[in-house]
Amino acid sequence: xxxxxxxxxxxxxxxxxxxxxxxxxxxxxxxxxxxxxxxxxxxxxxxxxxxxxxxxxxxxxxxxxxxxxxxxxxxxxxxxxxxxxxxxxxxxxxxxxxxxxxxxxxxxxxxxxxxxxxxxxxxxxxxxxxxxxxxxxxxxxxxxxxxxxxxxxxxxxxxxxxxxxxxxxxxxxxxxxxxxxxxxxxxxxxxxxxxxxxxxxxxxxxxxxxxxxxxxxxxxxxxxxxxxxxxxxxxxxxxxxxxxxxxxxxxxxxxxxxxxxxxxxxxxxxxxxxxxxxxxxxxxxxxxxxxxxxxxxxxxxxxxxxxxxxxxxxxxxxxxxxxxxxxxxxxxxxxxxxxxxxxxxxxxxxxxxxxxxxxxxxxxxxxxxxxxxxxxxxxxxxxxxxxxxxxxxxxxxxxxxxxxxxxxxxxxxxxxxxxxxxxxxxxxxxxxxxxxxxxxxxxxxxxxxxxx
Numbered sequence: 542x543x544x545x546x547x548x549x550x551x552x553x554x555x556x557x558x559x560x561x562x563x564x565x566x567x568x569x570x571x572x573x574x575x576x577x578x579x580x581x582x583x584x585x586x587x588x589x590x591x592x593x594x595x596x597x598x599x600x601x602x603x604x605x606x607x608x609x610x611x612x613x614x615x616x617x618x619x620x621x622x623x624x625x626x627x628x629x630x631x632x633x634x635x636x637x638x639x640x641x642x643x644x645x646x647x648x649x650x651x652x653x654x655x656x657x658x659x660x661x662x663x664x665x666x667x668x669x670x671x672x673x674x675x676x677x678x679x680x681x682x683x684x685x686x687x688x689x690x691x692x693x694x695x696x697x698x699x700x701x702x703x704x705x706x707x708x709x710x711x712x713x714x715x716x717x718x719x720x721x722x723x724x725x726x727x728x729x730x731x732x733x734x735x736x737x738x739x740x741x742x743x744x745x746x747x748x749x750x751x752x753x754x755x756x757x758x759x760x761x762x763x764x765x766x767x768x769x770x771x772x773x774x775x776x777x778x779x780x781x782x783x784x785x786x787x788x789x790x791x792x793x794x795x796x797x798x799x800x801x802x803x804x805x806x807x808x809x810x811x812x813x814x815x816x817x818x819x820x821x822x823x824x825x826x827x828x829x830x831x832x833x834x835x836x837x838x839x840x841x842x843x844x845x846x847x848x849x850x851x852x853x854x855x856x857x858x859x860x861x862x863x864x865x866x867x868x869x870x871x872x873x874x875x876x877x878x879x880x881x882x883x884x885x886x887x888x889x890x891x892x893x894x895x896x897x898x899x900x901x902x903x904x905x906x907x908x909x910x911x912x913x914x915x916x917x918x919x920x921x922x923x924x925x926x927x928x929x930x931x932x933x934x935x936x937x938x939x940x941x942x943x944x945x946x947x948x949x950x951x952x953x954x955x956x957x958x959x960x961x962x963x964x965x966x967x968x969x970x971x972x973x974x975x976x977x978x979x980x981x982x983x984x985x986x987x988x989x990x991x992x993x
Contacts, residue, residue, distance in 0.1 A: 575696050575776075575813075577967055578783065581622035581908050582811030584692065584705050586767040589614045590796060590803035602650055604663065609643035609671075611801055617707045617767050621692040622908035628694055629905040633686035635709045637765070639675040644668070654726035666723040678712035678762035682743045694785070694811065699776045701785050703809060706768030713740045713760075769807045776813070783813035816910040817968035821977075823913055824960040825870050826862070827920075828980050831953035833862035834946040835989060843942035854942035869976075884917050888936055890928035892921050912963045920956035924948065927992050934992065951993040954984055 590613045598605040616636040621628040645668070652664025690707035716738035723730045734754040741747070741759040750757040769789060777784045789807040796803040833839065839861060843854035884900045886892055897918070904914045927948055928935040937944050961981060964974055 575625060577624075577815055577910070577912075577963075578696070578813040579622065579624060579816050579908065579910055580628065580694055580696070580785065580811045580813050582620075582785070582809065584619040584621070584703075584769070584807070584809040585616065586619075586705070586707075586769060586805075586807040587614070587616040588767060588803055588805045589616075590801060592799060592801045594799040594801075596799070604648040604650070605646075607643070607645045609641070609799070611639075611641045611797070613639045613803065615765065615767060617686075617690075617709075619690055619692060619705060619707060621694075621705075623694075623905060624911065625694065625696040628692040629908070630687050630690045630692060631906065631908070633690040633707050635677055635686055635707070637675070637677045637709065637711070639673065639711070641671070641673040643671040652725050659726075661725045663725075665725050668721045668723065669718065670721075671718045673716045674714035675711050675716075676714055678710035678740060680710075680742050680762070683710050683762065696776060696785070696813075701774055701776055703772045703774075703785070703787075704768075704770050705809075706766060706770075708764055708766040710762035711740075711765050712762055713738055769809075772807075772809070785809070785811040785813070815967050817964065817972060820910055820912055820960055820964055820968070821972060822870070823916070824957055824964065824977055826866055827916070827953050827957040827960065828977060828984070829862040829865040829869065830858065831950050831957065831984050832865055832980070833858040834949040834953065835984060835987060836861060836946075837943075840942045840946050850942050851939060851945050854945060858946070884921050886921050886924035886928060888928070888939075890925055890932070890935075892918075892925065912960060916956035916959040919959050920952045923952040923955040927952075931992055947989055948992050950984065950987075951990055954981065957981055 590611065593610045595606070595608040598607055614636065618632075618634045619630060620632040621630050623629045646666055647668075648666040649664035651660050651662035653660045686707065686709060689709065690705075692705045693703070695702050718736045720733040720735075721730055722733055736756055736758075738758045738760060740762055743761055745759065747760050748758075750759070772787060772789070774785065774787045777786070787809055789805070791804050791806040793802050793804045795801070836858075839854065839857045843850045843857060846853045884892065884896055900917060901914050904911065924935075934944055935948065939945070958981070961974065961978060964972065
């Protein structure tokens with residue numbers, strides 16, 4: 542019984558360097574020329590502020606000095622890719638820190654000691670020290686930065702509108718206020734009270750814990766966000782590359798006491814490509830597998846194995862297909878095939894929806910052209926058709942190498958046809974497709990296509 546018939550998409554992730562010709566669009570203002578453009582790029586948004594302050598609040602009765610500092614930095618770097626609309630977030634990296642210090646000292650001009658025998662000047666002091674340290678909360682009870690990030694890039698008629706935002710949670714490392722007194726008569730410094738705020742996980746309750754002359758507050762991490770909304774601009778051509786880029790120039794506004802100000806800025810850069818090279822590689826790989834499955838010698842070799850013939854047959858086909866691919870393209874598919882995802886047809890003649898969704902998401906996460914998904918779907922639709930029309934043979938294909946191979950050839954051709962038509966429509970001026978088309982026509986003419 543055949544468990545499933547799988548078709549693999551190769552994910553060339555950071556391994557093969559594409560050096561093929563770039564595709565130059567005839568008219569970037571056309572509403573149609575941009576439909577197949579895959580955008581990939583980076584967005585940076587930051588907000589920062591810094592201040593050191595000192596204030597003299599003295600009166601005729603006391604020396605009163607207030608001083609402090611604040612250093613704040615929040616930055617999100619987002620990498621995203623996809624077609625016009627909501628992009629897939631590949632990475633989102635936050636940097637965040639907040640440090641605040643404040644000292645307030647109030648010293649009386651003079652203090653009469655308790656026995657009344659002496660007056661000391663300057664007198665006793667009240668001191669308040671505050672310290673805050675914050676960083677990023679990384680507990681397992683909140684979503685990851687990627688899950689908390691969204692990017693929308695809509696492109697039409699040579700114009701674009703960009704929106705992006707990301708959130709994280711702030712964790713308190715230190716948030717402490719201490720009040721103390723210095724008694725000039727006794728020469729002692731006494732701690733009067735200590736108040737603390739600490740971060741607790743979302744699974745715990747927020748609460749205030751009172752103590753003797755002090756209290757502790759447990760609070761959940763606080764959400765913090767950075768975003769840009771409705772940023773518009775024009776699509777540009779820089780050489781042979783289609784580019785979207787822009788910035789929010791640094792803008793500084795008052796954002797707190799003592800004249801504290803924060804600066805907000807953002808920048809973005811995206812490049813648009815047709816990804817012809819990747820589609821060409823997948824077409825070459827599909828044809829290589831179709832040719833390998835059509836090879837009767839491989840089927841006969843596998844039949845001579847006493848057990849697990851189809852498993853052995855698939856390995857023979859894979860090795861042979863990679864040899865064909867290497868000889869036809871000059872590349873080694875083993876270098877790029879580090880990550881695979883498969884779509885499959887079950888023995889109940891259906892493609893599971895969750896498998897299709899995972900496959901489609903994997904294509905998007907790896908910034909691969911959506912036509913690869915369409916081609917894979919056509920491949921599986923052919924298997925669904927075979928399963929419905931030739932149910933006995935389809936199930937037998939799990940045990941017999943010949944039947945398995947005869948089922949796979951038309952399925953690979955169905956997917957290859959989608960890829961070839963896409964290349965003709967989008968990339969024909971830059972690539973010679975005649976050899977690939979000739980290979981496909983040769984396969985179509987073979988008398989073995991009985992399950993087509």
